[in-house]
Amino acid sequence: MRIRYTTAKNGSAVKQAVVYSKEEHGIPVADVDVDALKIIRRLRGGGYTAYIVGGAVRDLLLGKKPKDFDVATDASPNQIRKLFRNSRVIGRRFRLVHVFFHDKIIEVSTFRSENAEVFNNVYGAIEEDVRRRDFSVNAMFYCPVDQVLLDYVDGLRDLRARKLRPLIPLDRIFTEDSVRMIRAVKYSVTGGLRMVGPLRRQIRRSVDLLASCPPSRMTEELFKILQSGYASPIIAELQRYRLFQYVVPRMDAAMRDKAFSALVHERLQTLDRQKQIEDDQRRSRALxxxxxxxxxxxxxxxxxxxxxxxxxxxxLKHVIAPITPANKDVQKALVFLVRRRKWYRAEGTI
Incomplete structure (x- = not known):
């Protein structure tokens, strides 16, 4: 383990980050997506720094296979675009780059300034970018080329202690982005992490902020939950924190009937077991x-x-509002259920 220092105004050395070797962090480089590795190699070849960031690093450290790999770099969106023909700059309030491969999209973002507000385009250094990330376990930077883990915020220590600790001040974390409450619950369940007390209390005080969340974002979050392999325990925690009422209000109201709620959770547990066996990404089947x-x-x-x-x-469209899945997904889900009703009646299962 090495320590990276910076110099304070008075000339003294100040600890900035911990650098873990491959033996210390234990991430097998073979588990890194080959296309993400290609992106990092090309960015480094262009004279830039680049790291795998966010949930992918967290999952790699937990021994899980990440579904998505995100990359962060000191290259600007236009500089990234020039390096990758198969890319497109997206976003207005916060510009980033999507690099397209035949079966996936990898998101490449530029380090953000600590002074950036919410999603505004203010770029900065890696030392600032880390402070813009939501939780310490999501704020580590992994370079698969050098196989080192860069940790500015004791994220690895928190992860090994199974602790979910916020980095953004509590008076801002959910007012800036209310969806972070749902993500906190999701990270806690999927990673076996215990939320620190102040975070739990802030969620309970901030529940109503979700009322103004755009339907498109809520839709994406629900499908991430349903397709996570942990749908039942995540939704149970969302119910406990009274967050689920803002995700799918009518289903939440129906699930206040404990017997009905138990049936829905039995069905979600079946879905979760199947997701562990086969990673079926069809939204219609999850619905x-x-x-x-x-x-x-x-x-x-x-x-x-x-x-x-x-x-x-x-x-069905009415009961899941304000969630807005594609009509074809709702139609396919209904076809699936109509065809299997006789088996449901016979066995109580689909």
Whole structure:
């Protein structure tokens, strides 16, 4: 383990970051996405610094296979774009670059200034960027070329202690972005992390901030949860913190019936087990498991001999509002449920 120092105004040495070797952090470089590695090599070849960041580093340290790899660099979006023909600059309030491969998109962002407000385009140094990240376990920088882990905020120590600690001051963390409450719950469940007391209390005080969250962002968060392999325990925690009422209000209200809630969670547990075996990314299938018991038991169509498709479709769209999945995904979910109703009736399962 090495310590990276900087110099204070008075000339004294100040600890800046801990640098862990491959033997100390234990990340197998073979677990890194090959295209993410290519991006980092090319950026370094262009004279820039570049690291894998965020949840991918956290998951690698936990021995999990990350679903997405994000890269951060000191290159500007335009400089990144010049290095990668297969890329596109996106965003207005905060510009970043998507690098396209045949089966994936890798997001490349420029280090942000500590003075940046919410999503504004103010770039800075890596030492500032780390302070813009939400939790310490998501604020580590991993270079797969040198195989070193750069840790400015004791994130590895927190991860090994199974602790979820915020980096952004509590009076700002959720007012800047209320979705961080949902993510805190998700990280806590999926990583087996214990939220520190002040974070738990701030979530309980800030619940109502989710009311103004755009439907598009809430939709993405719900599908990330349903497709995580931990849908049931995450949603149970969202219910406990009273957050789920702002994700899917009508389903939350229906699930206040404990017997019905238990059925929905049984269905989600089945989905979770299947996700552990096969990583099925079809949103329609996730919706089918989530809405199964509502359609069969709560809606007026469940007891009908023939389910009127358009009416049932409209009802499902209504019950999951403000979530806005693609119509084709809701339609496919409904087709799946209509075809399997006889098995549900026979066995209580889909």
């Amino acid at each position: 089918a498991y989530f809405l199964c018991d509502y359609l069969y038991l709560k809606s007026e169509f469940g007891a009908m001999d023939r389910i009127p498709f358009q009416d049932a479709f409209a009802d």
